[in-house]
Amino acid sequence: MVFRTMFCAALAAALIPAALVGCTSASSRTPSPDWRPCQENAEFDCATVTVPIDWDSADGATIDIAVVRDKADDPGRKLGTLVSLPGGPGGSGVDDILKGGKFSPELQARFDIISLDPRGVKRSHPLRCDAGLVGHRPNMVPGLGGRIDEVRSYARDLAASCREHTGPLVDHLDAVSVARDVEALRVALGVDQLSLYSRSYGTMAGQAYAELFPRRLRASLLDSVDDHSLDGRGFFASEARAGQDAFEEYTAWCERDETCTLHGTDVHRVYGELFARAGRGELRDLAKPERVLDPMDLSTKVTQRLYNPDWAGLTTDLQALTAQPPASPQPAAAQRSGEPTPTPEAIFCADWKFDITDQDDWTQQWHEQNSNTPTLRAHFAWAAGTLCSGWPTPPQNLPHRPRTEGTPPILVLNGRHDPATPLEWATRVAAQTPDTTLLTYDGWGHGIYSRTPCTTSAADHYLIDLTVPAPSTHCPAA
Structure with missing residues (x-):
């Protein structure tokens, strides 16, 4: 050729x-x-x-x-x-x-x-990375004890496993x-x-x-x-505002439409209680009950229901999660399994740049997320951007006008x-x-x-x- x-x-x-x-x-x-x-x-x-x-x-x-x-x-x-x-x-x-x-x-x-x-x-x-690492990411919430140095260490390990299982393409995505x-x-x-x-x-x-x-x-x-x-901070802020706006549209529907089975309920409070339970490791993924649903997983699941949007399905999810008995404590983070799994989400790090200088800066940006989406606490893009901030390979396609x-x-x-x-x-x-x-x-x-x-x-x-x-x-x- x-x-x-x-x-x-x-x-x-x-x-x-x-x-x-x-x-x-x-x-x-x-x-x-x-x-x-x-x-x-x-x-x-x-x-x-x-x-x-x-x-x-x-x-x-x-x-x-x-x-x-x-x-x-x-x-x-x-x-x-x-x-x-x-x-x-x-x-x-x-x-x-x-x-x-x-x-x-x-x-x-x-x-x-x-x-x-x-x-x-x-x-x-396909981009493939270690399944054990992909399935057990670190705590991405500084307000709940997350540490940026642990995220960076994880990002380096994950990237190394991606290179091992994918080869040189990992640098050209x-x-x-x-x-x-x-x-x-x-x-x-x-x-x-x-x-x-x-x-x-x-x-x-x-x-x-x-x-x-x-x-x-x-x-x-x-x-x-x-x-x-957009730079990283602008990306985080605009995504958070978008998530909050879409959730507010859902809650407005639920308030005015009696077919919503949470009609008459403070849906913001329902989500807040679920977020707190997710932070304590008490929720299970509805689709994969063997997996604990952490706070960022919860944000992702809810936001994805807003894509269609599927407001009735989101209501069902919130009710099902509320009814769950507390899950058993989450096991310690897994080490490498040696088995690859498709991980196309990491492609995101090839196109976007997120600067997080230290723990204080990360915490400040987390507070900015909270202010832009006070109900969801953070858009699911927060976890992706935080991971990319520690990715060892700089983005090949830097943000630009x-x-x-x-x-x-x-x-x-x-x-x-x-x-x-x-x-x-x-x-x-x-x-x-x-x-x-x-x-x-x-x-x-x-x-x-x-x-x-x-x-x-x-x-x-x-x-x-x-x-x-x-x-x-x-x-x-x-």
Whole structure:
């Protein structure tokens, strides 16, 4: 495989964006994907694309990226290729397509829809770390005795185990590398331009592709977008506010709707009591009763119920946890088991930087979390960022303001009450990225494309006709 083509493109994008098209002329030397019916679902085609582990060492070791294709249902009206980048980190784009995809019949008719498992995920050389360490993280709550030096020691041990079980790819999992993998896919497909749909964490690679290969974009739709201009403190604060906002929307529903089985109950107090019990090690995971549910696990479980949102399911969870008898004391933290387990969550450390100087600084940032989300105490991003603060390998894709020039008009979709990618992120990305329009869904949940006919129609018109909605367009809540 010849990778010099993509390096030339990246260099041109960084130095002289207008030179990009002329730079990538050797696509004929990149083998086309060997499409074959997918073993898991023969309705779709599967293949792999070979890419270097380190894009700065094109002649070094390689990995295979798993890709899937849903061919256009109406070839006579086909507009081109739509590449879908999944969220996560850890989402499988191959699984998304094999399970039926997320796109409208009109998009399925007009595009070859292609997705992938990003590097480090599932079929694409998964990031694997020691199962014993993954299953027993240290105390992440300074207010409950957590120590930042213990977190840093754990992060070093975990990273070493990831390197042992994954190899050198552990240092090359960032969104820029994924964007370059997408460019390798484009070259392999032999198409001049891609339409790109990216969702949640996938928007990190979507934005990176726009920076590196603007002339290769026909369209780019960023659904529930990450704001990569934030420093660690800003990331923590905005995530905490998003979690609190989404929880307040849930409690407001429960107060006004008698079908909520906690109707008439102080739901904030219910959560506070559960958080205290989790801090004492008294709760068990509802899905895995053999596991103790610690405070950060509780925050994660609750926040994830707000993704759809599934308010009734969250109510059931809170009631079930409240009814649990106290669990037995948590066993001591496990040592290495020697057995690997997929750990795509650690990919997060390749793209974000969190500076925590010492115990006092960590405690101060914890108090800031509490003030931004007084009910939840902390967003689940707190644990991920704290872990990354001690990760021994610096992030390869440092946070920065968008650096785009020469892209087509870009469309951003975001919900008003998103617990994971807050509307303030989308507003800032749209303001900082030239020729970008934000469409706001005035409802709840994470992931906007298929929320309502309004959101789907606006996105489809953009991807098909390249028509962006008017500035400040809103779709009403369902």
